[in-house]
Amino acid sequence: MHGLINRSLENFVRDTYGIELWDSVMQELDLGYESFEPMFRYDNAVTRAVTLAVAARLDRTCEDLLEDFGTYLVADARSERVRRLLRFGGVDYLDFLHSLDDLPGRAHLAVPDLDLPDLELVDRGAGEFALRVSHSEGGFGHVLLGALRALADDYGALALLEYEGRDGINATLSIRLLDAAFHEGKNFDLAAGAGA
């Protein structure tokens, strides 16, 4: 797993549940470091172990925890950058949904070894879509569920999202877009992050 992903998970746990919880989880796992380095790579088993240990501390399922992680990535001001990079995908939520197929490609342009899941949006008609999330690690579907729900809100769209299940490496989310312009949504200033 790429360090950027592990570090984001770490930031989520620290920001949401406190540094003490993070430190004690890392102490328990005894990996030889207390923090993830964003530009390093880590074994997938490390990410799984951290997720399991944090979920156990909080007495929650990994699925719930990862969904909250997805929400954090989009909705929390401390990870504004992720939200911004996702919002570049489209001018409205529908446009954004259609851009999801390109998301791993976009990510590769910036960080060539970032291993995001393959995404495929299928139009089921009548405002309903299925998103196929393919990755050897099962957690991505849940993270995306949280992130896409938060993004619907960010765009001001009213949408119902559900996790349908996982078959082999393919997890499926269902997305029902009820109203693309339900409310104002959050402003997206193209220039804010350019550093110019």
Add this chain to the structure above:
Amino acid sequence: MNVMTTLPTIQLGHAALDHMMPMHVLVDSTGVILHAGPTLAKIRPGKPLTGQSFFRTFELRRPRYIDSMEAVFAHQGAKVYVRLRDEHKTQLIGVAACLPGQEGVLLNFSFGITILDAVKRYDLAGSDFAPTDLTLEMLYLVEAKSAAMEASNKLAHKLHGQKSEAEAEASSDTLTGLHNRRALDQALDRLISRDIPFTLMNLDLDFFKAVNDTLGHAAGDLVLKQVARILVEETRDDDLVARVGGDEFVLLFPGMTDEVRLMAISRRIIRRLEEPVPYRDEFCRISASIGMVRSNCYPVPSAERMLEDADIALYASKDRGRAQATMFSAALVDGDKEASVAGLPGR
């Protein structure tokens, strides 16, 4: 079979043009702007472009000879560089196409490389660009690259800091904070390879073992710290003071080979080291013996040889009753003890 097909002349409504080329202008044959796309209109708020003179609104930068509609017609299809005549002098790149019958010209613009400034200056949004425009992809890349670069830079700084720390730790003596053997070897190599003349001083504490044996290791440590302080105080910033053994020190004096001065420094160091160090109710009393060697005594100095010769000079000092300094000379090796020596007055 080669069939020549005649393509139909395309008639596009303004709404379609506005959508596909939101930064176009239509100019009539007299140079008056007939219509401007919505994004171009947006960057001139409160100043409608329609009805304005094209040449008074846009300054043609390259090629410069374009200053009439005839020149624009002649230049159609080629890239032009223009500048808005506003307070920002925003640069645009464009291309022109003649309308049928030379009724006028259609020019389409883009921001080119000034896009980062333009997006900020004119508060542009994703919907201000044509759906096929790659501007958003470029802005995305700029932002993603900046983020990746920031993470890389942070890591590089962190590693650099850790490296410096590790190097400092690896080259210093933990008790006294002086340099260690490793640092001494590196400094010696550096001086020799750069051909800088220098003096190497070997300093051994006298009676230190007695302090350790009678007053204990805590007293010994206290004395060593005091010795370190004195050696640093009595040397220049560029000199190197290293602790290479329990009570053995080596000092390097780059650029200094004057025997009279070196002997004076040696005497001062020995005198200060002999000042009693209070420990509980007692005083720790030590002294030191010194042997020195100068790099310019050798055709080609070597670190190993100089350390050996400094040792010979040091033992000459010890032989003569300690608390002495001796400058190495070839005579010492021949067993002749008439080498340059300095004892303390009154001893």
